[in-house]
Every structure is written in C-alpha cells, then in structure tokens.
Amino acid sequence: MKQSIWMKSFYYIVAFLFASISLYPIILMIVSSFKPTIEIFTNPLSLPKSFHFQTYEKLLDQVPFMTYFYNSVFVSVVSVLLILITTSLAAFYIARYTYWWNNILFFVFLMGMMIPIKLGIVPLFILMKGLGLTNSLWSLILMYTAQGIPLSILILTGFFRTMPMELEEAARMDGASDLRILWNVVLPLMRPALGTVMIINFIQSWNDFFFPLIFITNEMKKTIPVGMLSLFGEYSADWGALFAGLTLSSLPMLILFFIASKQFMEGLTAGAVK
Amino acid sequence: MQTMIQTETVKQKKRKKQKRWGIHLFPIPALFIYGLFIVYPLVAAITYSFYDWKGIQKQAFVGLENYKNLFTLEPFSGMFWNAFGHNVLYFVVQMVVQNGLAFFLAFIIFQKIRGAELLKMAYFLPRLLSVIVVGFLWKLILNPNFGALNVILSKLGLESWKKAWLGDPDTALMTIILVNCWFGLGFAILIFLAGFQSIPKELIEAARLDGAKGLTMLRRIMMPLMMPSIMIMTVLTFIQSFEAFELVYAMQGSQGEPYRSTDTLAVYFYRLAFGGATGDSTAIGLGSALAVVLFLFICVFTALFLNYMKKKEVEM
Amino acid sequence: MNKMGKAWLFGVFAFILMFATACSSEKETSKKSNASKEDEKADAVTLTIGSWRTEDTAKYEKVIEAFNKKHPDIKVEFKPSKNTEYNTILNTALQSGEGPDIIHLRPYAPGIALADAGYLEPLDGLTGLDAFPETALQASKGSDGKQYGVPLNMSTTQIFYNKKIFKEHNLKEPKTWDEFIKLNETLKSKNIIPIALGAKEGWLLSAAHGIIGPAHYGGNEFVEKITKGETNFESTEFVNSIKAMDQLKKYFPDNYEGLGMEDIRTLFATGQAAMFPMGSWEIEVVRSLNPDIEIGFFPMPSAIGKEPTITAWVDGSFALNAKSKHKEEAKLFLEFLATKEFAELFTNEFKMISAMPGVKAKDELVTSLGEAVEKMSTPYMMVVYFAGGNPTSKTTLENELQGMYLGKQTPEGVAKSVQENAETWFKPFQ
Incomplete structure (x- = not known):
C-alpha cells in the first residue's frame, strides 16, 4: 500500500500517543510504589531517588499475599476449565443440532449477559450456605463459571457455525459417537475460539471482588482483589503503601501477560469475531 | 426386495436416532450451573420487588406499588431519570471516544506499521487490572492537590486547566467515563482488529486494482465487512454502560457524589438494596423493582438492536 | 505453530498453579498444626465479632487477650470489613440467618432498624448495663423499649x-x-x-x-x-x-x-x-x-x-446476633465490654472516649474532650x-x-x- 509520508507519520504519532496514555498510569503506579509517601507528594513525576522496598516488606508482612495468590490462581484456573468444558458441550449442541428449542436455549443463555446478578445476592448467599460452600473457594468457582457461561456460549456458538460440517459428517459416517466427534474432530479446530473464552474468563474471574466480599470471611480463603481491598482502607492516607498495594495486586496478571502476551493477543483476536 | 431395503433404512434411521439421544446431555452441565447460580437467584429476587420492605425485613405483598413509586414518587423518580441520563451519556461517550478511537487505532495497526505487536500490548495492558485497582489508581492520579494529572498540567503551564476532576459535578462523570475508556480501549482495538483481519485479502486487492484507496477503501469495501465486529462492540458497550457500577463505586462511592452527578442506575440500585456506607436505610423492594426495570430495558433494546442489524445484513 | 503456542500457555498456567500450591501448602500446614493445638484445649467455643473498624484490629487483639484472662476457654475472633462494604456484608449475612455472633452496631436509626427487624437479641438485665447513662443506651434501644446494645464509645x-x-x-x-x-x-x-x-x-x-x-x-x-x-x-x-x-x-x-x-x-x-x-x-x-x-x-x-x-x-455499640449459636458465651463477652476494666483499657488503647462516664484517660487531649462532653x-x-x-x-x-x-x-x-x-x-x- 502506498501512502504519503505525511499520512504514515500521522499514523505513527497517533498510535504512539495513545500507547503512552495507556501505559503511563501503570508505569506511574509501579514507579511511585518505590517512593516513600513524602516523595510522592513533593516529586510525583520523577523517578525514585532510591528504591524503597520497605513499603512492600510492610505489606507482605501484614497480609498473607501468597495465600491470596494461590486462592486466586486456583479459583481462576478451575473456573476457566469448567467454563471450557460446559460451554463447548452446550455450544456444540446449540450450533450443530436444529431442534426447535435450540434458539430459545441460546436466548436464555444470552440473557445472562444482561442480568444484574447483584440483585440475587441474598438468595445466592442462602444457596451457598445450603450447599455448605460459604468460606469455600468453590462458591467463587461456581459463581464465575455461571457468570462466564453466557458470553462463552455466544463466542463458541458463533465459531461453531462458521465451521464446515464435512469433517463431522465423515466422522459420523465412520460411526463415531457425538462426544468423540466433538473431542477429536471439532475441538482441535476450535483452538482460537477456546483461547478467547479462556482469556476473557480468566481476566474476569481473577479481578472480581464482589463475590468474595460476600461469601468469604476467612482471611485464608480470600482472593487478591478482596484481600488487598482492606489494605486500601487502612492505608488511605499513605500513598506509598497504596501504590505498592495496587502494584502488588496487579503484578501476577501483568507478569503472566508479559510471558504469554502473544497468546493473549492471538487468543483474543482469533475467536472474537466470526 | 424393496421392502427389505425399506426396513433396512428404517432400522438405520432408528439406530441413528437412538444414538443421538446422548446428545441431549450436552447442554445439561452448563444449563445446570447457569440455572442454579444465575437464573434461580434472579427469579427469587424478582419476587422481592412485589413486597413492601421495612429495612431488611419483608412485609406485605404490594403488587406493582414499588414499580409505581419508582416512576412517580419523589425523590425516587427524580433520581431514576437523573441516573438514566448518566447511563445514556456513558454509552454515547464510550461509543464515540472508546470505540471510535479503537476503530481508528485498529485501522492504523492493520496498515502493518512497525511495532504493531508492542502497540497492541500497550493498549491492552490496562484491561488486565482489576476495576477496583483502576478506580483507586485514578483516584490518586486525579487528586486535585497531590495527583499527577494536575502536577503535569502545571508543569505544562496549563495552570488554568487544573481542576478538582472528581469533585466538580461538571467534570466528575465525564472523568469517570474517560477512565473507563482508558480501561476498555485495548479490548475494543482487538475486536476491531480481528474484524479487519477477517476481510478477505483478495477483496482488498481487487478494490485497489479498481483504484480505491484510503478513505474510499475504508468506507466502501471495509465498512460493510466490519459490521459484525462493530455490532458486537456496540452490544457489549451498551450492556456494559447501562450496568456501569464497579468503577463509579470505586471512585465515588454509592451516593453518586458530588451532588448525584455521577449516579448511575446500577449505583442507585446498590444504594437502595444495600444502603449507603454508614448504614443508611435500605429500600429492597424499590431496589429490586429498579433492577428488574433495568434488566428488561437492556434485554429489549439488545434484542431490537440485534434484530435490526440482522435485517440490515440481509439487505446488504 | 499455533498448537505449540497454546500448549505453552497451558504449561505456564500449570507451572504457576504448582508453584502456588507449593508455597501455600507450607502455610496451610503450619496453620493446621496451630489449629489442632487449639482443638486440644477442650472444645473451645469460637465467637466472631463483625465490625467496620479495620484499623482497630491490633487493638481488639489486646481486648480479646484481656477477656481471655478471665475466660480462657472462649476463643474470640475480630473480623472487620472495610467500612464502605460493612453494611452490605452484614445485611446479606443477617438476611440469610448468618452473621457474626457479636455485631458492631451503627448508632441510632440504622442499628435500631436491625433490632426492630428481629435480628438482634435483647440484652436487658445484662450485668453492667446500668453503669451507662440513659443517653448512651438510647443509641441502641429498640422501638419496643428493649436494650439491644452495649454502648462502646462517645x-x-x-x-x-x-x-x-x-x-x-x-x-x-x-x-x-x-x-x-x-x-x-x-x-x-x-x-x-x-x-x-x-x-x-x-x-x-x-x-x-x-x-x-x-x-x-x-x-x-x-x-x-x-x-x-x-x-x-x-x-x-x-x-x-x-x-x-x-x-x-x-x-x-x-x-x-x-x-x-x-x-x-x-x-x-x-x-x-x-x-x-x-x-x-x-x-x-x-x-x-x-x-x-x-x-x-x-x-x-x-x-x-x-x-x-x-x-x-454515641458512636457504636455491640449487639448480639439473635441467630448466634453461642449466646451464653457471647453474653459473657458483652458483659466484659460493660466493665470499668474494659472502659479503661479502651480509653487508653483506642484513645477514644468511653461511653462509660468517669473513666480517666492517660491522653491529655482525650481527657479534656471527655470533660468538655x-x-x-x-x-x-x-x-x-x-x-x-x-x-x-x-x-x-x-x-x-x-x-x-x-x-x-x-x-x-x-x-x-x-x-x-x-x-x-x-x-x-x-
């Protein structure tokens, strides 16, 4: 494509301008976390005079961060797996079979995207209590799975519909069962869409704070966002501690992203629009 | 002979049918979890809206009284329309600023400029933070006396631009929405980029041979093919802006401060259902009615929109 | 290529999971050994206190310590939530028949509303309540005239x-x-x-x-x-x-x-x-x-x-959850909160004015505030x-x-x- 040099440099300027707007607050957060509060107030923009790790030591001393971290990992990974299993089965059914109720089923699932679920918090709490799941990570796993189902079904169904039937037909001729067809023939072709579902839901369940707030009172069962939230209240005037707390809460996700950014990006773009 | 063939096929069909019974188990796990943890609590809670509540205690059945009060009784109806207006603004600004910008940036990246991968990463980074973290972080940045934004403005010699961004009702809501755009930009870019990348290369080539370029190319050739991704982003933005809660709550609390200028329907619902921060009285009946209205509104509009888009697609 | 990439991503997840499990299982086991020690102390009853004062956690530890000198067999846990979310959490729990045994009650109307809704246990006749003036008790008196809270501080x-x-x-x-x-x-x-x-x-x-x-x-x-x-x-x-x-x-x-x-x-x-x-x-x-x-x-x-x-x-009282499983023990704790001993501890540790009159504080400012009141x-x-x-x-x-x-x-x-x-x-x- 031939473009004037002006056009090209205009593109670059705009692209880099907005990239820096996206990045700067996060960099500021990380940099500020290494400054004592007084320095943040007097010199908010400069690099720290010396790296000040005491705030981190103080925070890590006070909260069981590794426990929060483990809880977050466990909850997010298990709910993502459950979402992948349940929704690929359901979406396969909705997309590949033409029973008259399939559209209704699809619509019922989609409505979940619009439900203000906070409304149901009291019945939910009673339900979790009945299942003996309050103060258990499984209450969160089940909630995030349920919450992730609508959007995941939307994405997967869309993707299933774009895929040619021939391979499946052939496998069916050979007498393969539906489950085998799904597992051996269809899912391998679905990787991009599964990646999308995986990443969207992973970010979602990793960052939620509302459900643990209500379901979890045991300190050792808290996830990162809700565990760190109490710190934000306690250190409301200590900006150094606040920035360090914010950085600490975000760090695991940022690191994972830097390790696997290509997969994140590809995953998100590949399955999103079909 | 013929009958034999016939029975053969009937048998085959029967066997096929029998075998296909298992398929009905496929949606059951999803349906079960979804039904138990989303549909059931919702339905249970909808019944709340038909009762009178005293504090957190259920009283008499009052039918549609709460719905009536929501729209006719002051100050509730005033607060409803005030918050509704803010949600509309939320949607419009997000569509124009976040999605408009994202579309343009995706278009730039699609031009195969250098550093595209790094750019994409940069745009997407904010989306990885928890909304709570985003809220707290920006609250610090926007702090009128010590926050980085005002400091930067005065370093640039723009003293007069300095503001109490979140304290002034004229700027508070807009500021929050722009923070939301900052948060959501990267995701929108990826969706649009996916749209651009799914346009068949041959089509673009052919159009170029016909002499289309730049904006003409974008409008004539790419736009129609971009419709699916635009549609997805519109629906997602619509739902998200009418349920806007967490960011507003993290930055301004549940009173929609200052002076109700940042109130949204979901924040208003939260305030009615759970009371304010210091234990203000709750109005669970009214709150539930509000949530039901909000849900129906989003459902109906989304359905109408999707229907309209489908028709358009058929026409094209 | 794509296949490789995905497998790699799974690998990263698995690695993190393993890493995290290793780290936390250490903690978990050390915690467990602690817990089993607790169990040995004859079936100790555990009371929980709900509050919005996250900043006072360390101070309440001292209060609990003082209480345990008298009642070593009752374990008390102070479990505060951030003040802005306290009511959401408490209301949800109470409506579901749960919640902490001892509830830090907001003063006047919001707290009284909980009493009127039947979520709190009346405390009339609790030893020590008569040491408080009527104005202090008023903050947690139900519409039915019963007393639902032990006033904490002015x-x-x-x-x-x-x-x-x-x-x-x-x-x-x-x-x-x-x-x-x-x-x-x-x-x-x-x-x-x-x-x-x-x-x-x-x-x-x-x-x-x-x-x-x-x-x-x-x-x-x-x-x-x-x-x-x-x-x-x-x-x-x-x-x-x-x-x-x-x-x-x-x-x-x-x-x-x-x-x-x-x-x-x-x-x-x-x-x-x-x-x-x-x-x-x-x-x-x-x-x-x-x-x-x-x-x-x-x-x-x-x-x-x-x-x-x-x-x-009066800015807060302590009340008893009507659904508590350990009402007798909780009452012992509330009685402790109504003693002069606690009032003095409170005034000096928390640097706040106790709701109990005539308690001298070591802090000059707090004392003169108390006198002014x-x-x-x-x-x-x-x-x-x-x-x-x-x-x-x-x-x-x-x-x-x-x-x-x-x-x-x-x-x-x-x-x-x-x-x-x-x-x-x-x-x-x-």
Missing part, C-alpha cells in the same frame, strides 16, 4: 487546631463567632489554609455542620423543639446555620469541592491548614501521619450569645434524630450542602429539601 466533633501554628502567629482560641471569623481572616492573610474541609464526601459536610450549626441554631434548646415538632428546618435559626456553612467556604482550601477525607487530613497533619473540623476518632490517625503534631481543640463559640458547644453522641455537649442532631427516611434526612442534608458549595443550591433551598424529606417520615412533622 464520639465528639469539634474544631481541632494546630497548636504550633496558633502559637507562632499569636492566635487564641475564639470565644465568640466574630472572633472565630477574625481568626480565619488572620490565618488567610498569612497564607495558611484556615479550615481543612472538603466537599467531595458528603458526610464531611454533615459532620462539619454538626459542629458549626449549633452556634447558630442554638444547641440543645433547638434540638428539643424540633424533635417535638415545634419548629422545623425552614426556621430562621436553621437556615442561618446553613448560611454560616456557606460563609465559611472562603476559608476552605483551594479546590475544596474535590477534596475528600484523606486530603483534608493530610493538609491538617502536614501543617498546611490550621484548623480541622472533625471527630475525635481522627486524633490517632493524624498523629500517626505526623507524630510531632500538637493538637488542640476548642468548643464552638455561639453566634447568638449562648454557651459554646461540643458535639457528642460532660459540661457542654449538644447532640449530633442529624445522626441522633434524623438518620431515618429513605434517603435519610442526613444524606439529604449532605447532598444538598454539596449542591450549595457547587453553586447549584441556595441555603434556603438546602433547608427546604431537608424539611421536605423529614416530613416524609419524621412523626412529629406529620
């Missing part, structure tokens, strides 16, 4: 000042409203922010009005009349109190519309502002920010020739009598005051809105 709001700034500029505590205004002018002319107050969070405004208002509406007399319905919020006295709030805004910091609690606290603690209209619970927080600060306070001088006032009310207190009217309705009259005042400071409402308009709101629920107005 909070006071007053104007704190930075003693060093006052000394440097040769300033004195004002004895009249005019002197107060003059004091502000002097400070302003010396480029010191006179009053650290912000309008971003509404409750700051109603708290400030609780301090400044009585100077204009005249304290207890007015409160008595309005609670009987003999006067109302549109009376000249009350409107004047709002006008005074408006008049003072020129002494607030720049950009005060956008300042919240943290900001104004910082301004005062760092010596940029000379006065701080705030509650007694902030003393320790300010000192923790700046250990060298010398804080003084003065009662609000009257503008209409009455006695100066300090605003005081006994001599010249006026109630925080919006909390004590007008925290009802939906939205509450208190919230309405906060919101309308914000409107006033933003130039969208007049003082008369503020008074009118509050009156209209109160008329929807306050019996004497109906």
Whole structure:
C-alpha cells in the first residue's frame, strides 16, 4: 500500500500517543510504589531517588499475599476449565443440532449477559450456605463459571457455525459417537475460539471482588482483589503503601501477560469475531 | 426386495436416532450451573420487588406499588431519570471516544506499521487490572492537590486547566467515563482488529486494482465487512454502560457524589438494596423493582438492536 | 505453530498453579498444626465479632487477650470489613440467618432498624448495663423499649487546631463567632489554609455542620423543639446555620469541592491548614501521619450569645446476633465490654472516649474532650434524630450542602429539601 509520508507519520504519532496514555498510569503506579509517601507528594513525576522496598516488606508482612495468590490462581484456573468444558458441550449442541428449542436455549443463555446478578445476592448467599460452600473457594468457582457461561456460549456458538460440517459428517459416517466427534474432530479446530473464552474468563474471574466480599470471611480463603481491598482502607492516607498495594495486586496478571502476551493477543483476536 | 431395503433404512434411521439421544446431555452441565447460580437467584429476587420492605425485613405483598413509586414518587423518580441520563451519556461517550478511537487505532495497526505487536500490548495492558485497582489508581492520579494529572498540567503551564476532576459535578462523570475508556480501549482495538483481519485479502486487492484507496477503501469495501465486529462492540458497550457500577463505586462511592452527578442506575440500585456506607436505610423492594426495570430495558433494546442489524445484513 | 503456542500457555498456567500450591501448602500446614493445638484445649467455643473498624484490629487483639484472662476457654475472633462494604456484608449475612455472633452496631436509626427487624437479641438485665447513662443506651434501644446494645464509645466533633501554628502567629482560641471569623481572616492573610474541609464526601459536610450549626441554631434548646415538632428546618435559626456553612467556604482550601477525607487530613497533619473540623476518632490517625503534631481543640463559640458547644453522641455499640449459636458465651463477652476494666483499657488503647462516664484517660487531649462532653455537649442532631427516611434526612442534608458549595443550591433551598424529606417520615412533622 502506498501512502504519503505525511499520512504514515500521522499514523505513527497517533498510535504512539495513545500507547503512552495507556501505559503511563501503570508505569506511574509501579514507579511511585518505590517512593516513600513524602516523595510522592513533593516529586510525583520523577523517578525514585532510591528504591524503597520497605513499603512492600510492610505489606507482605501484614497480609498473607501468597495465600491470596494461590486462592486466586486456583479459583481462576478451575473456573476457566469448567467454563471450557460446559460451554463447548452446550455450544456444540446449540450450533450443530436444529431442534426447535435450540434458539430459545441460546436466548436464555444470552440473557445472562444482561442480568444484574447483584440483585440475587441474598438468595445466592442462602444457596451457598445450603450447599455448605460459604468460606469455600468453590462458591467463587461456581459463581464465575455461571457468570462466564453466557458470553462463552455466544463466542463458541458463533465459531461453531462458521465451521464446515464435512469433517463431522465423515466422522459420523465412520460411526463415531457425538462426544468423540466433538473431542477429536471439532475441538482441535476450535483452538482460537477456546483461547478467547479462556482469556476473557480468566481476566474476569481473577479481578472480581464482589463475590468474595460476600461469601468469604476467612482471611485464608480470600482472593487478591478482596484481600488487598482492606489494605486500601487502612492505608488511605499513605500513598506509598497504596501504590505498592495496587502494584502488588496487579503484578501476577501483568507478569503472566508479559510471558504469554502473544497468546493473549492471538487468543483474543482469533475467536472474537466470526 | 424393496421392502427389505425399506426396513433396512428404517432400522438405520432408528439406530441413528437412538444414538443421538446422548446428545441431549450436552447442554445439561452448563444449563445446570447457569440455572442454579444465575437464573434461580434472579427469579427469587424478582419476587422481592412485589413486597413492601421495612429495612431488611419483608412485609406485605404490594403488587406493582414499588414499580409505581419508582416512576412517580419523589425523590425516587427524580433520581431514576437523573441516573438514566448518566447511563445514556456513558454509552454515547464510550461509543464515540472508546470505540471510535479503537476503530481508528485498529485501522492504523492493520496498515502493518512497525511495532504493531508492542502497540497492541500497550493498549491492552490496562484491561488486565482489576476495576477496583483502576478506580483507586485514578483516584490518586486525579487528586486535585497531590495527583499527577494536575502536577503535569502545571508543569505544562496549563495552570488554568487544573481542576478538582472528581469533585466538580461538571467534570466528575465525564472523568469517570474517560477512565473507563482508558480501561476498555485495548479490548475494543482487538475486536476491531480481528474484524479487519477477517476481510478477505483478495477483496482488498481487487478494490485497489479498481483504484480505491484510503478513505474510499475504508468506507466502501471495509465498512460493510466490519459490521459484525462493530455490532458486537456496540452490544457489549451498551450492556456494559447501562450496568456501569464497579468503577463509579470505586471512585465515588454509592451516593453518586458530588451532588448525584455521577449516579448511575446500577449505583442507585446498590444504594437502595444495600444502603449507603454508614448504614443508611435500605429500600429492597424499590431496589429490586429498579433492577428488574433495568434488566428488561437492556434485554429489549439488545434484542431490537440485534434484530435490526440482522435485517440490515440481509439487505446488504 | 499455533498448537505449540497454546500448549505453552497451558504449561505456564500449570507451572504457576504448582508453584502456588507449593508455597501455600507450607502455610496451610503450619496453620493446621496451630489449629489442632487449639482443638486440644477442650472444645473451645469460637465467637466472631463483625465490625467496620479495620484499623482497630491490633487493638481488639489486646481486648480479646484481656477477656481471655478471665475466660480462657472462649476463643474470640475480630473480623472487620472495610467500612464502605460493612453494611452490605452484614445485611446479606443477617438476611440469610448468618452473621457474626457479636455485631458492631451503627448508632441510632440504622442499628435500631436491625433490632426492630428481629435480628438482634435483647440484652436487658445484662450485668453492667446500668453503669451507662440513659443517653448512651438510647443509641441502641429498640422501638419496643428493649436494650439491644452495649454502648462502646462517645464520639465528639469539634474544631481541632494546630497548636504550633496558633502559637507562632499569636492566635487564641475564639470565644465568640466574630472572633472565630477574625481568626480565619488572620490565618488567610498569612497564607495558611484556615479550615481543612472538603466537599467531595458528603458526610464531611454533615459532620462539619454538626459542629458549626449549633452556634447558630442554638444547641440543645433547638434540638428539643424540633424533635417535638415545634419548629422545623425552614426556621430562621436553621437556615442561618446553613448560611454560616456557606460563609465559611472562603476559608476552605483551594479546590475544596474535590477534596475528600484523606486530603483534608493530610493538609491538617502536614501543617498546611490550621484548623480541622472533625471527630475525635481522627486524633490517632493524624498523629500517626505526623507524630510531632500538637493538637488542640476548642468548643464552638455561639453566634447568638449562648454557651459554646461540643458535639457528642454515641458512636457504636455491640449487639448480639439473635441467630448466634453461642449466646451464653457471647453474653459473657458483652458483659466484659460493660466493665470499668474494659472502659479503661479502651480509653487508653483506642484513645477514644468511653461511653462509660468517669473513666480517666492517660491522653491529655482525650481527657479534656471527655470533660468538655460532660459540661457542654449538644447532640449530633442529624445522626441522633434524623438518620431515618429513605434517603435519610442526613444524606439529604449532605447532598444538598454539596449542591450549595457547587453553586447549584441556595441555603434556603438546602433547608427546604431537608424539611421536605423529614416530613416524609419524621412523626412529629406529620
């Protein structure tokens, strides 16, 4: 494509301008976390005079961060797996079979995207209590799975519909069962869409704070966002501690992203629009 | 002979049918979890809206009284329309600023400029933070006396631009929405980029041979093919802006401060259902009615929109 | 290629999971061994306390320690939630028949509402309750006349000042409203922010009005009349109190519309502002920010020739969850909270004024506040009598005051809105 040099440099300027707007607050957060509060107030923009790790030591001393971290990992990974299993089965059914109720089923699932679920918090709490799941990570796993189902079904169904039937037909001729067809023939072709579902839901369940707030009172069962939230209240005037707390809460996700950014990006773009 | 063939096929069909019974188990796990943890609590809670509540205690059945009060009784109806207006603004600004910008940036990246991968990463980074973290972080940045934004403005010699961004009702809501755009930009870019990348290369080539370029190319050739991704982003933005809660709550609390200028329907619902921060009285009946209205509104509009888009697609 | 990439991603997840499991299982086991030790101490009962005071966790540990000296067989856990989410969490739990055994109760209307809904156990006849004055018990007395809470502390709001700034500029505590205004002018002319107050969070405004208002509406007399319905919020006295709030805004910091609690606290603690209209619970927080600060306070001088006032009310009680499985044990703990021993511990550890009269504090400032309360207190009217309705009259005042400071409402308009709101629920107005 031939473009004037002006056009090209205009593109670059705009692209880099907005990239820096996206990045700067996060960099500021990380940099500020290494400054004592007084320095943040007097010199908010400069690099720290010396790296000040005491705030981190103080925070890590006070909260069981590794426990929060483990809880977050466990909850997010298990709910993502459950979402992948349940929704690929359901979406396969909705997309590949033409029973008259399939559209209704699809619509019922989609409505979940619009439900203000906070409304149901009291019945939910009673339900979790009945299942003996309050103060258990499984209450969160089940909630995030349920919450992730609508959007995941939307994405997967869309993707299933774009895929040619021939391979499946052939496998069916050979007498393969539906489950085998799904597992051996269809899912391998679905990787991009599964990646999308995986990443969207992973970010979602990793960052939620509302459900643990209500379901979890045991300190050792808290996830990162809700565990760190109490710190934000306690250190409301200590900006150094606040920035360090914010950085600490975000760090695991940022690191994972830097390790696997290509997969994140590809995953998100590949399955999103079909 | 013929009958034999016939029975053969009937048998085959029967066997096929029998075998296909298992398929009905496929949606059951999803349906079960979804039904138990989303549909059931919702339905249970909808019944709340038909009762009178005293504090957190259920009283008499009052039918549609709460719905009536929501729209006719002051100050509730005033607060409803005030918050509704803010949600509309939320949607419009997000569509124009976040999605408009994202579309343009995706278009730039699609031009195969250098550093595209790094750019994409940069745009997407904010989306990885928890909304709570985003809220707290920006609250610090926007702090009128010590926050980085005002400091930067005065370093640039723009003293007069300095503001109490979140304290002034004229700027508070807009500021929050722009923070939301900052948060959501990267995701929108990826969706649009996916749209651009799914346009068949041959089509673009052919159009170029016909002499289309730049904006003409974008409008004539790419736009129609971009419709699916635009549609997805519109629906997602619509739902998200009418349920806007967490960011507003993290930055301004549940009173929609200052002076109700940042109130949204979901924040208003939260305030009615759970009371304010210091234990203000709750109005669970009214709150539930509000949530039901909000849900129906989003459902109906989304359905109408999707229907309209489908028709358009058929026409094209 | 793509396949490889995905497998790799899974690998990363798996690695993190393993890593995390390894780290936490260590902790888990060490915790378990602790727990099993606890179990050995004969079937110990565990009580939980719910509260919004996350910042007091360490102090409550000391309280529990003192309690355990008497009752070593009862384990007590203090489990606070962030103040802004406390009510959401507590309400959800109570509605589901759960919740902590001992509940830190918000004072007056919100707490009483929980009692009236039947979620709390009446405590009449609890040993030690009679040591509290009637005014303190009133904060958690149900509409049925039963007592539902053991009052914990008195909070006071007053104007704190930075003693060093006052000394440097040769300033004195004002004895009249005019002197107060003059004091502000002097400070302003010396480029010191006179009053650290912000309008971003509404409750700051109603708290400030609780301090400044009585100077204009005249304290207890007015409160008595309005609670009987003999006067109302549109009376000249009350409107004047709002006008005074408006008049003072020129002494607030720049950009005060956008300042919240943290900001104004910082301004005062760092010596940029000379006065701080705030509650007694902030003393320790300010000192923790700046250990060298010398804080003084003065009662609000009257503008209409009455006695100066300090605003005081009961700020929290402890109640017993009606669904608690260990009511007897919980009552033992509540009885402990009603002893003089606890009151002294509380006053000295928490640096707050105990709801029990006659307890001497080691902290000079707290002691003199306590003395002032006994001599010249006026109630925080919006909390004590007008925290009802939906939205509450208190919230309405906060919101309308914000409107006033933003130039969208007049003082008369503020008074009118509050009156209209109160008329929807306050019996004497109906």
